């Protein structure tokens with residue numbers, strides 16, 4: 001087993017203490033963190049360890065993206081930028097995703113994971129995988145890349161989105177019982193694989209695409225398999241209208257009806273939560289996956305995140321998808337999250353750089369049900385570690401490193417990334433994937449997708 005000594009620089013353990021260790025060291029033994037502390041504390045125990053010079057850098061826990069669409073990475077810049085959610089899905093995203101085959105799904109996942117690793121994301125929750133994207137191929141990419149991922153199998157049995165009925169194209173519709181069968185098969189095959197880096201969850205489609213009976217079944221299966229559930233919830237106002245019309249209730253009432261509140265229940269967006277909903281989320285340990293860039297770009301609204309945090313809701317961060325963000329860079333997302341709350345409340349004190357860093361690390365780990373293993377740099381936890389270089393002009397001068405990370409840095413500043421004690425990125429080079437090949441494949445597969453959808457589409461004119 002390899003031991004590494006990350007030596008020098010600032011260490012931000014995010015261990016709950018909000019401390020910053022100046023000129024610190026992190027000692028890694030195999031897949032675990034052995035020690036975190038000042039140079040003087042750690043050096044005497046580091047004999048035989050390979051030294052990695054991290055002077056002038058910031059060392060943070062691996063970032064956890066709690067809401068990702070792996071299959072949408074190929075659609076960055078493809079879907080027009082100026083649409084609200086329902087036409088964006090109905091007229092564009094589903095049309096494209098509906099022609100994917102397994103090779104397209106794999107190429108998109110590889111591109112997405114390449115970007116995530118290079119920008120410091122070490123773990124993610126994929127919202128839902130349609131069978132046409134090819135679960136096995138995507139799981140193979142996760143395994144090969146070294147990243148940690150929750151892969152959720154789509155559950156759906158209706159064709160609508162919220163109040164809009166029958167708007168999903170036939171190519172995107174899946175049969176409810178088929179979804180359950182594939183989930184069980186993939187769970188058996190992949191859950192806990194790749195040294196425990198892969199988990200298989202249930203990824204419900206949004207309200208309007210899941211019948212009551214499938215909701216109940218999903219909750220039951222999640223209990224039986226001791227697994228997580230994720231979904232899009234209260235992303236746009238139409239969702240609220242749907243909950244009210246269909247169930248006579250609000251957001252938390254709708255989830256409660258189907259026994260879907262609790263730990264490892266991760267709901268993306270939650271833009272339209274009221275205080276009662278937030279209290280229910282907090283009481284039950286339900287996670288909100290906040291996606292500020294996506295909510296801004298699609299004009300969905302501003303989630304009341306600072307209120308959620310004040311009331312004790314576990315809020316993680318998510319980059320969402322290629323055509324809604326349009327990046328999978330969690331460092332940029334932290335800044336968006338912080339700035340958006342300040343402007344929502346007209347109060348710059350409502351959220352701090354520490355708050356958003358905690359959301360991007362510990363809260364994400366808790367969302368996955370793995371706070372005992374991930375989310376902070378602490379003795380005994382898994383060695384999922386990111387080294388951010390503070391050498392570019394845009395992160396100079398070296399001052400408060402947490403402020404620099406959130407407000408000045410971007411994923412471009414990530415130098416090294418370790419998952420499970422193994423370097424997956426070193427000196428900005430991804431070691432586990434062939435970057436040139438992944439990019440070439442992505443371009444090739446977008447061409448294939450366009451030719452399948454409509455060869456006359458001119459991307460230079462879709463704005």
Ligand SMILES: [Zn+2]
Nearest residue numbers: 127232268320
């Ligand atoms: Zn999403």
